Amino acid sequence: MSEKNSAKSNIEKMGHGLLKEIREGKNPSVDVPIRALSNIKFNPTTRMIEMGLNKAKRFFFNVAHVRSFVQTMEAAATARELIEMDKHLSLRQVFYRMKRTIPGTEMNIVDEQEESNKAIEDLELIVDSPREKLHINANKNGSVAGKVIIEDHGDTIDWSKLGSGGWSIPSNVEDIKFKKVNAKFIIYMEKAAEWESMHEHRVWEKQDCVIMASQGQATRGVRRLLQRLSLEFNLPVYILVDGDPWGMYIYSVLKYGSISLAHMSESLTIPNAKMLGMTADDVTKYNLKRHIIKFKDIDKSRLKQLKGYDWFKSKEWQTELGKWEKLGGKVELAALTANGISFMAEKYLPDKIKNKDWLD
């Protein structure tokens, strides 16, 4: 049985389970694994954030549950239809498909995309299938360049011959075949701006590497592509993020997984990713102290939160976070430009890799 069919049959199984409860005069319910810090664990052996076993029962006849319950059912019906028709929709499109006014009321099934997104995430957990298998595409947002040739739905694509934009990473990378990979490592950047500048400097050509970027938190497609390249071709992944708690968290999500997608850590995490920069030591070493932007209260409390996460408990990271607390502000990657237009591509990056100047 193919995976697609297992997603469909799991959805149907859920439906029949509910039907049985209704017939037996029970309050229809589904079990949803809890996606919260209280129900995830950092497994030091696998070095992954893993989902715990706690499940919440969600009932139809419950004032607090009914709305999200019906949203989840609506998401299930949509996914089943998509699988059957072998078509895909984006999260945004599914939102519009679910957004309907209940006849005779002023209530919508969903009002915000956030609600339909959560319904889909719940459905993934209930039927134990990632959204790609539910034919719902994650947002597509990412670029890649390098001496790599792939095959995607019958087309052969050379990542080194795609002009200034590079290859745009789709939301689902499961079916991509790597034909030729000529790289020694991968650099992942938090921001598209840095990627464009690296691409312009043809860093991937000069350093024999792949450069990849998303915007902000990496999308699932980007994470999966990074993981596949790294695992299938044994390539180290170097991560460049802004020097602030949010950047450090992006790094940790890539490496260990996230709280809300803890159930998918296995197919998304990159345990051998290294944090190349911006480190607290870089600030001194590269004379960036004058570019410190003072932390706001929210930054400070996020930094404190990070310190408490199990996957930041290593001595190395506690020291690093402590140093940032002392610096009292953030430093963006873009600040490196203060040392020269090509400073990042031609000096900072090669030096750091050569000296193994990173955090693990």
Place this chain on the structure above:
Amino acid sequence: MDGFKTAEQMAAEQREISVAEFFEKNRHLLGFDNPSKSVLTVVKEAIDNSLDACEEAGILPEITIKIRQLETDDRFKISVQDNGPGMPAKQIPMAFGKLLYGSKFYKMRQSRGQQGIGISAALLYSQLTTGKPATIRSRTDAKHKIVEFQLRMNTAKNEPTVVKEGEYEGSFPDTGVYVEMELEGKYRKGRQSVDEFIKQTAVANPVAKIVYYAPDGEKVTYSRATDKLPKKAKSILPHPHGVELGVFERMSKNTKSRTVTAFLSNDFSRVSSQSAREFCKLSKVSPDTDPKKLEPHDIEKLWRTIQAAKIMKPPLDCLSPIGEDVLEKAIKKDLNAEFVAAITRPPEVYRGNPFGIEVCIGYGGGLPLNEAGEMIRIANRVPLLYEPSSCAIMKAMKTIDWGHYKLQHENKLPFGPIVVLVHLYSTWIPYTSESKEAVDAYPEILKEIRLALQDCLRKIGKYLAGQRRRQMESKRQSLFEKYIPEFAYTMEKLTGEKKEKIETDLKKLLHKEGLKVEEDVGKEQRKE
């Protein structure tokens, strides 16, 4: 011209002030301070007379009030017809055409009469603003003819002038009085309007049937909430602790008693001749002195001795409350409240005066949702519409923690579909001023109002808690009713089962007792 006057000139300017001048200077004390209040005052004086007369004669009152706006915008014709005992023809000119006629002195009794200055002031106001005479009709026996007077007041002499006297041939109740006047005024809606006054009068006098034709053509009928006439309030002698020095002195001059002992024991309640002699001894006044011949300093000494002495409370059975049942019925009927609760507190005493408090609270039903609650202040069955902020009733209300009883509130007063009526009944209502719009805040009175409000609010609180539960339940039901078709529709898509069948099954489940719902578990859902 030096601008100074001689003593002769000044004396020449001094003359007797006419009644009309007195009225003009004191109209605010008499309830005629502005045009809209004047309309109200005329109606109020006429209704007071009618209700008093009916009660006195043991007749169930039926009163018809008509207010018509005349062509001139600020002119109104007001008429009030009652079915009271009527008034003998010879008494009519004096009763309507002379100020301060037949006012009640030293008679301590719970009565409306203490209100206002009387119908003759209304007549005077009408005459001063329009120059027209008032029309009075009366019949004292069904077999008699109806007499009709057109009356004016001689303002220089404070004497009535009969413009015309005759018979009236139109329809008329078996007995009763009809009063008609034209006056300058203004008709306004709202909390201090004549409409509101009539409504509150109907509530405070549930034994009366009142029909009201408003200037805008609307006809409102307030039916009776009871057929039982209120218990007659008894007259009592003034209690010595409720009498001020000036009044005490005047009483000593007007008494029929020949000795101080007799004066004290005959003209006051709760003073025995033994204690009267005791007071004389303590004040060093001979008990056999003629009270009319007492020296001012002796009078004061005597009065001070009495004020300091312990004297038994006045008799309390002289009062006549409206009654809890009747109040509840009236508020339910006239204000369209869904739930009502009333409390009549047993009488208490302030400064020697017996008084009692009644509170009735109505909630929900047709009461307006998004407005401040309605506060009805009643003193001896007469509504008080003006000067709320200086009134003891409002002051007491503002000390109540409305939130504690699960009521919405704003500026320390309840908000939303609620009406709070407070009735103060007493042989002597302590008004803050001559205009008689607000009650003085004696601590005893404040305390009783608070206690009555709290008693009543406890009942309302219980009702509201129950109502909230019922509302929650029905809200809950309707929520699921909305979601059931949606759920059934997706279930059909997921399982192929007919959605109609699923809907029926779900609806059965909705009404199933003891369905495991675990509502409390809901809190942690979808929290990240």
